[in-house]
Amino acid sequence: MGAGPAGLFAADALARAGARVVIYEHKASPARKFLMAGRGGLNITHSESLERFISRYGAAATRLAPLVRAWPPQALRDFCAELGETTFVGSSGRVFPASFKASPLLRAWLARLSRFGVAIATRHAFMGFAESGALRMLGPEGEFLRTFDALVLALGGASWPRLGSDGAWAARLGAQGVRVTPLAAANCGALIDWSAIFRSDFEGAPIKTTLLRHGASSARGDIVVTRGGLEGGPVYALSSQLRAATQKYGETTLTIDLRPDTTLECLTRKLSRRPQKQSHANFLRKAGFSKVEIGLMRESRRSGLPRDAETLAALIKNVPLTVTGVAGLERAISTAGGVSFDELDDALMLKKLPGVFVAGEMLDYDAPTGGYLLQAAFATGLAAGRGAARYLGLTPDQLGAPLEQDQAGLSPRQSPNGRAPESSNKYIL
Numbered sequence: 001m002g003a004g005p006a007g008l009f010a011a012d013a014l015a016r017a018g019a020r021v022v023i024y025e026h027k028a029s030p031a032r033k034f035l036m037a038g039r040g041g042l043n044i045t046h047s048e049s050l051e052r053f054i055s056r057y058g059a060a061a062t063r064l065a066p067l068v069r070a071w072p073p074q075a076l077r078d079f080c081a082e083l084g085e086t087t088f089v090g091s092s093g094r095v096f097p098a099s100f101k102a103s104p105l106l107r108a109w110l111a112r113l114s115r116f117g118v119a120i121a122t123r124h125a126f127m128g129f130a131e132s133g134a135l136r137m138l139g140p141e142g143e144f145l146r147t148f149d150a151l152v153l154a155l156g157g158a159s160w161p162r163l164g165s166d167g168a169w170a171a172r173l174g175a176q177g178v179r180v181t182p183l184a185a186a187n188c189g190a191l192i193d194w195s196a197i198f199r200s201d202f203e204g205a206p207i208k209t210t211l212l213r214h215g216a217s218s219a220r221g222d223i224v225v226t227r228g229g230l231e232g233g234p235v236y237a238l239s240s241q242l243r244a245a246t247q248k249y250g251e252t253t254l255t256i257d258l259r260p261d262t263t264l265e266c267l268t269r270k271l272s273r274r275p276q277k278q279s280h281a282n283f284l285r286k287a288g289f290s291k292v293e294i295g296l297m298r299e300s301r302r303s304g305l306p307r308d309a310e311t312l313a314a315l316i317k318n319v320p321l322t323v324t325g326v327a328g329l330e331r332a333i334s335t336a337g338g339v340s341f342d343e344l345d346d347a348l349m350l351k352k353l354p355g356v357f358v359a360g361e362m363l364d365y366d367a368p369t370g371g372y373l374l375q376a377a378f379a380t381g382l383a384a385g386r387g388a389a390r391y392l393g394l395t396p397d398q399l400g401a402p403l404e405q406d407q408a409g410l411s412p413r414q415s416p417n418g419r420a421p422e423s424s425n426k427y428i429l
Contacts, residue, residue, distance in 0.1 A: 001023075001024050001126045001135075001151065001152070001153050001154060001155055002023075002024075002025065002026075002153065002154035002155045002156060002360070003023050003024075003025035003030030003031055003120055003122075004030075004031055004033060004034055004154060004156055004164075004165075004360060004361075004377065005031065005034055005360070005374060005377040005378055005381065006154035006156075006359040006360025006361070006377040006378070006380055006381035006384075007023055007025075007152065007154030007359070007360070007381065008023070008030070008031065008109060008110075008113065008381070009359075009377070009378050009381030009382050009385065010152040010154060010357070010359055010381040010382070010384045010385035010388070011023050011113060011118050011152075011385065012109075012112070012113060012116070012118075012385065013381070013382050013385025013386050013389060013396060013397070014150075014152075014385045014388055014389050014394075015113065015116035015117060015118050016116065016396070016397055017385075017386075017389035017392075017394040017395060017396045017397065018394050018395075019150075019388075019389060019392060019394060020117065021116075021117070021118045021119070022118070022119045022120075022121060023113075023118060023119070023120045023121070024121050024124040024126070024137065025120060025121070025122045025123075025124065025164070026122075026123070026124065026125045026126070026155075026164045027122065027123070027163070027164040028122050028123055029122060030106070030110070030120055030122070031102075031106050032163040032164055033156065033160055033163040033164065033165065034102050034106065035102050035103060035106065036160070036163060037102060037374075038100070038101045038102025038103065038105075041096055041100040042096060042097055042100060042101060042102045042105070043094045043095070043096060043369070043370065043371045043374070044076060044077070044080060044087060044095050044096060044097060044371055044374055044375075045073040045076050045077065045094075045095045045371035045372075045374060045375045046073060046093055046094055046095060046370050046371040046372065046375070047073065047089045047093045047094070047095055048093050050068070050069065050072055050073075053068065053072075053073065053372070053375075054068055054069075056367055056368055056370070056372045057365055057366075057367050057372065057376070058365075058366060058367075059365075059366075060341070060363075060364065060365035060366070063341045063365075064365060064376060064379070064380075066346075067376075067379040067380055067382075067383045068375065068376070068379045070379065070382070070383065071378060071379040071382045071383075073095065073371070073375060076374075076375060076378055077095060079378075080097055080105060083105055083108035083109055083112065084104070084108050085097040085098065085099060085104055085105045085108065086098045092370075093370075094370055094371055095371055121139075123139065123140050124137050124138070124139045124140075125137065125138040125139075126153070126155060126168075126169055126172065127143060127172065128172035128173075128175060128176075129172075129176060129353075130145050132145070134146060134147050134148075135147070135148055135151060148355070149355070149392055150355050150356075150357070150388040150389075150391050150392050151355060151356045151357065151388075152357045152358075152359055152381075152384045152385060152388055153169065153173075153356065153357065153358050153359070153362060154358075154359045154360045154362065154381060154384070155169045155360075155362055156335075156360060156361045156362065157183060157334060157335025157337075157338065157361035157362065158170075158183045158329045158335050159185065159186075159188075159329050159330075159331075159332040159333060159334055159335045160329075160330065160331070160332070161329065161330060162330075165335075165361070167183045167329070167335070169362065170182075170183060170338075173339065173350075176352060176353060177352050178339060178343050178350060178352055178353070179339075179340045179342065179343050180337070180338060180339055180340065180364075181336075181337040181338060181339075181340055181364045182337050183329070183335050183336070183337040183338065184243060184329075184335065184336045184337050185239070185243065185326055185327060185328055185329045185332035185335065185336070186239060186240055186243075186332060186333070186334045186335055186336040186366050187236040187237075187239055187332060187333035187334045187368065187369050187373075188231075188236065188239045188243075188326045188327040188328075188331065188332035188333065189226060189228065189229050189230060189231040189235055189236075189239070189326065189327040189331070190229045190230045190231075190235050190238075190239065190242055190254060190321075190323045190325075190326060190327075191228050191229040191323060191324050191325040191326060191327060192228070192229035192230060192321055192322065192323055192324065193322070193324060194225075194227075194229075194299065195299060198295055198296075198298075198299045199227060201291075201295060202225045202291075202292045202295055202296075203225060203226065203227050204224065204225065204226070205224070205225045205290075205291075205292040206222055206223070206224050206225075206292075207222065207223050207224070207225070207256075207258070207290070207292055207293060207296070208222050209221075209222065209260065209261070210222070210223055210234060210256050210257060210258060210260065211234075211256070211257035211260035212234040212235065212237075212238055212254060212255070212256055212257075213254070213255045213256075213257070213318075214238045214241050214242060214245070214252065214253075214254050214255075215241065215245075217238060217241055219233070219234035219235075219237035219238050220234060220260060221233040221234045222234075223235055223256075225292060225296075228327065229323070229327070230254075230321075231327075233369060236333060236368065236369050237368050237369075238254070239326050240336060240366050242254065242323050242325075242326055243325070243326045243336075245323075246323060246324060246325045246326065250324070251322050251323060251324050252322075252323050253320050253321070253322060253323070254320075254321050254322075254323045255318045255319060255320050255321070256296070256318075256319040256321065257316075257317050257318065257319075258289070258293050258296075258297075258316050258317070258319060259316055259317065264313055264314065264317055267313040267316060267317065268309050268310050268313040269309075270287065271287070271309035271312050271313050272309035274309070280294075280305045280307075281294055289316075296319055296321075297315055297316065297319055299321075300315070300319045300320050300321055301315065333369060333373075334361060334366075334367070334369075334373050335361055336366040337364055338361065338362050338363045338364040338365070339358050339362050339363055339364055340364050341363070341364060344358060344363075345387075347383065347384070347386070347387025347388075347390065347391070348363075348380060348383050348384040348387055349384075349387055349388075349391065354391075355388075355391060357384040357385075357387050357388050357391075358384065359377075359380040359381045359383070359384035359385075360376075360377045360380055360381060361373070361377065363376075363380060
């Protein structure tokens with residue numbers, strides 16, 4: 001269930017082991033969020049050391065470590081190369097396909113699955129389980145039951161629900177006694193109550209090379225002023241902390257260093273040279289500060305900018321902003337929370353539902369952007385696919401001959417409602 005990276009890779013592993021595989025997808029086409037992620041340049045994984053890489057998963061690092069080690073970043077790069085997409089390491093250490101796009105990779109991947117006999121049926125939603133244990137499905141012609149020998153759930157989290165992952169599965173698994181940590185937005189923007197003037201003048205304005213701090217944590221990079229607050233890589237990196245703090249206290253303080261490469265002492269000396277009659281704005285502009293940076297300092301200090309160089313330098317190095325929350329799931333990059341690892345065995349099979357495996361963003365982990373989300377999707381998809389193969393008595397990674405397709409990969413025995421997927425659907429392989 002689910003035609004995102006985790007579901008497709010689980011299907012890949014099962015098909016290679018000799019299973020007949022059908023992928024059901026809620027939306028009209030597969031991997032919509034994957035394709036959207038590729039619009040700005042698909043960050044497939046990261047090149048840092050494996051131990052450092054695994055540590056990025058925080059509290060879930062111990063449980064994800066063996067899965068990522070079994071399918072490390074280099075294995076993912078090799079897989080892309082097999083599909084005809086060479087990868088390269090950017091200046092930040094992030095890894096990208098040479099095309100910078102997701103669509104060529106997805107087309108080659110779907111063609112590979114087709115050769116393995118995998119069928120994809122779109123417009124089919126997961127509705128839970130019947131008392132008999134059969135899968136409850138909602139297809140184009142209504143609800144029906146579907147028996148299975150093994151099932152991999154890769155239904156995503158709840159971020160960007162219009163792309164297919166709406167988190168409705170949480171209640172349906174909860175009804176089976178499966179413990180699910182409440183889903184919450186992750187890698188999302190910070191909410192700040194800007195003044196009307198600042199919002200009008202600077203909405204959409206970028207602020208380059210900043211250092212954001214919250215508590216003992218910090219993150220560096222470019223940020224953007226939005227109508228509701230701030231977005232950008234450093235904001236996303238701190239968003240989980242900001243969410244926890246605002247949920248507990250109602251609001252929290254985020255500070256911004258506008259000149260992270262300049263010491264406070266050096267900045268104080270530079271600012272002490274201001275001519276007496278020169279205005280703040282003119283002086284700061286000539287000192288290299290943009291209009292949005294000057295506006296941000298004024299926004300944080302409604303009483304006006306300080307005139308003495310030492311206090312002004314301290315403000316530039318620590319612009320305080322009051323954060324009232326984080327952006328909602330509808331625009332979050334990823335989701336925190338999900339199926340607790342305590343509910344799963346080492347093969348990612350649900351202990352309460354033998355034969356049902358879980359992969360991808362459904363799992364209870366929180367990862368930053370930078371390739372960690374996709375790496376975890378592939379690694380957990382592979383682990384669930386291999387686990388399902390072993391559950392079926394198959395040997396994982398033993399590539400057999402492509403299967404002859406019957407009713408686009410579905411036999412009457414496999415489809416209790418007697419219907420094959422939509423024959424007109426171009427994504428049936």
